[in-house]
Amino acid sequence: MKLGDGVEAAIHCTTTLAGLRSDAVISGADLANGFGVSASYLLKHLKALTGAGILASVPGPKGGYRIGRPADQITLLDIVLAVEGAEPAFRCAEIRRRGPGAPGADAYPNPCGINAAMLRAERAYRAALREVRVSDLLADHLANSDPRVVRHGCAMVEQFQRLQPNAAN
Amino acid sequence: MKLGDGVEAAIHCTTTLAGLRSDAVISGADLANGFGVSASYLLKHLKALTGAGILASVPGPKGGYRIGRPADQITLLDIVLAVEGAEPAFRCAEIRRRGPGAPGADAYPNPCGINAAMLRAERAYRAALREVRVSDLLADHLANSDPRVVRHGCAMVEQFQRLQPNAAN
Numbered sequence: 001m002k003l004g005d006g007v008e009a010a011i012h013c014t015t016t017l018a019g020l021r022s023d024a025v026i027s028g029a030d031l032a033n034g035f036g037v038s039a040s041y042l043l044k045h046l047k048a049l050t051g052a053g054i055l056a057s058v059p060g061p062k063g064g065y066r067i068g069r070p071a072d073q074i075t076l077l078d079i080v081l082a083v084e085g086a087e088p089a090f091r092c093a094e095i096r097r098r099g100p101g102a103p104g105a106d107a108y109p110n111p112c113g114i115n116a117a118m119l120r121a122e123r124a125y126r127a128a129l130r131e132v133r134v135s136d137l138l139a140d141h142l143a144n145s146d147p148r149v150v151r152h153g154c155a156m157v158e159q160f161q162r163l164q165p166n167a168a169n
Numbered sequence: 170m171k172l173g174d175g176v177e178a179a180i181h182c183t184t185t186l187a188g189l190r191s192d193a194v195i196s197g198a199d200l201a202n203g204f205g206v207s208a209s210y211l212l213k214h215l216k217a218l219t220g221a222g223i224l225a226s227v228p229g230p231k232g233g234y235r236i237g238r239p240a241d242q243i244t245l246l247d248i249v250l251a252v253e254g255a256e257p258a259f260r261c262a263e264i265r266r267r268g269p270g271a272p273g274a275d276a277y278p279n280p281c282g283i284n285a286a287m288l289r290a291e292r293a294y295r296a297a298l299r300e301v302r303v304s305d306l307l308a309d310h311l312a313n314s315d316p317r318v319v320r321h322g323c324a325m326v327e328q329f330q331r332l333q334p335n336a337a338n
Contacts, residue, residue: 001172001249001258003287008264011283036267076286080170089170089258095177098205101324103317113309114180117245118172121297128290140282148272149265156268 001089003080006045009037010083011076013046014054015137018071020157023164025057025064030160045083052082062162071138077129090118170258172249175214178206179252180245182215183223184306187240189326192333194233199329214252221251231331240307246298259287 013031020026028046032039046065049055056068067074092115097108142150182200189195197215201208215234218224225237236243261284266277311319 001170001253003170003258003260005260005262007259007287008262008283011287012264015283034268035264037264076290084170089172090176091172091174093174093177095181095204095206096318099203099325101321103315103321107315107317107321109315110313113306113313114177114184117301117306118176118180118298121245121294121301124297125290125294128293129287132286132290137282137286144279144282146272146276146278148276152268152270152272152276155270 004084006041006083007080009035009042010045010049010079011134011137013042013065014049014067014074014079014134015071015141016153016157017055017065017067018074018134018138019153020066020161021163022066024157024161025066025164026157026160026162027064031065034156034160048082049079052078054078054082058164062164064162067134071135072133074134075130076132076134076137077126079134080129088119088122090115090122092118173253175210175252176249178204178211179214179218179248180303180306182211182234183218183236183243183248183303184240184310185322185326186224186234186236187243187303187307188322189235189330190332191235193330194227194235194333195326195329195331196233200234203325203329217251218248221247223247223251227333231333233331236303240304241302243303244299245301245303245306246295248303249298257288257291259284259291261287 012035016031016034017026028043029039031046032042046055046057050057050065050068053068054074055065057063057065092112094112096112097105181204185200185203186195197212198208200215201211215224219226219234219237222237223243224234226232226234261281263281265281266274
């Protein structure tokens with residue numbers, strides 16, 4: 001089983017943006033720089049997060065990304081589904097119906113038991129991801145990281161954030 | 170998140186072989202024919218299952234595959250790990266440590282909280298897969314499938330199975 005490596009960057013970016021003041025944004029290029037990933041690679045994922053309402057983008061040369069809704073309303077599952085798509089990991093190709101002499105489709109009124117069992121396990125995975133909010137990740141990071149790491153994060157935000165003069169709050 | 174499509178074939182083949190009499194095997198080519206998948210594609214997965222002790226292979230022109238241990242001792246998790254590898258789906262590249270001015274490795278004595286949360290969810294997924302045994306899948310199939318489907322499976326086994334004259338039982 002594989003998750004694309006965009007998921008890690010997407011979660012880190014969302015958590016970083018959740019820590020910004022509400023009138024600030026960070027550009028995609030600066031986020032990429034801050035996490036040492038390629039900007040074009042990251043941009044694709046930032047767009048997916050924006051499409052899902054997890055981030056919001058402010059256009060223009062002084063624009064960038066901010067959180068799209070409160071961090072306690074964004075779960076790890078939201079981020080994973082935005083980046084990876086909502087398709088299940090197990091995709092049943094109904095190979096049970098193939099092979100010489102297999103009966104017609106009307107002999108298979110119920111989902112394949114194998115598919116059902118695989119999807120049950122995915123529901124358990126998604127439920128566990130749904131339990132973790134970005135606000136939890138941010139609080140855990142601030143409470144349990146080495147002070148040098150917290151200072152580094154704050155300095156990065158201080159350096160990269162762009163304050164929006166016309167922000168509502 | 171994606172699982173390789175070999176998983177579906179691997180589970181179907183293992184469940185089919187679990188229903189064989191103990192002195193019988195089915196060749197990889199016949200299993201591929203029975204499920205309408207390419208033999209070279211299937212062979213790779215049958216080898217992985219054999220390497221994990223889920224299947225056993227009998228060499229020679231009359232050889233083939235049989236179950237490697239009792240079907241109530243094989244879980245969906247065993248099959249998924251054999252085919253997909255044991256690596257976690259989420260692979261932390263420690264991007265938190267990158268970026269200009271990040272502190273040294275000694276500032277990160279604990280695993281990243283994001284990685285820890287993602288791995289917790291994977292443990293829930295694996296626990297759910299571990300709960301389903303191949304014997305359960307086989308019993309469910311026999312109890313709940315349309316009689317035509319069961320007859321088709323039996324006919325396929327009857328046609329493909331190769332009895333081993335020197336089998337221990």
